[in-house]
Amino acid sequence: MCLATLSAAALVAVGITAAPSAATPTPEWQVLARGGGAWIFPAQKRTYALLVTKPSGLPGLGRFDPTWKRDALSRVDFNSDDILLVAAWATGEREVASIFRRGRVLRVTLRARYPSQASTSPNAFASYEFLAVPKRLVGHRSPARIVVRLQP
Numbered sequence: 001m002c003l004a005t006l007s008a009a010a011l012v013a014v015g016i017t018a019a020p021s022a023a024t025p026t027p028e029w030q031v032l033a034r035g036g037g038a039w040i041f042p043a044q045k046r047t048y049a050l051l052v053t054k055p056s057g058l059p060g061l062g063r064f065d066p067t068w069k070r071d072a073l074s075r076v077d078f079n080s081d082d083i084l085l086v087a088a089w090a091t092g093e094r095e096v097a098s099i100f101r102r103g104r105v106l107r108v109t110l111r112a113r114y115p116s117q118a119s120t121s122p123n124a125f126a127s128y129e130f131l132a133v134p135k136r137l138v139g140h141r142s143p144a145r146i147v148v149r150l151q152p
Contacts, residue, residue: 028137029099032072032083033130036093046090047148049108051138052083061085073130082138086110087128090150094127097151099137104144111151 052061055078076083088094088110097111113127 049146106143
């Protein structure tokens with residue numbers, strides 16, 4: 001009985017030490033490139049997203065991708081990952097907070113990368129991220145629509 005109590009206490013102690021790391025999960029996607037600049041936008045929109053699901057789509061990224069970032073994009077394994085370009089005009093630099101799919105719509109949420117910067121920047125500028133996103137998040141069929149939402 002004493003041994004059972006001891007092992008139960010050990011399990012509780014392990015659970016307590018493991019809880020904080022479980023509260024801050026790492027994203028399932030990998031950031032390939034990040035930056036800013038008005039050249040990233042093909043049209044006057046507040047947010048923009050582009051999904052590349054096969055290697056034959058890489059040349060289409062040429063107009064968005066500076067040449068110094070192409071190496072990371074060409075190393076993506078399209079059997080397991082897709083490339084997602086997400087950009088936004090906003091005050092402060094933005095990063096992807098969540099990606100999920102519901103039906104035929106892929107939803108991407110952006111948040112301030114540096115929370116204090118969003119409230120102090122007087123002018124909007126374009127920030128972007130190229131991501132390697134697992135196909136299980138995107139789905140094996142391409143989404144009909146990608147919705148990008150900005151968190152305040």
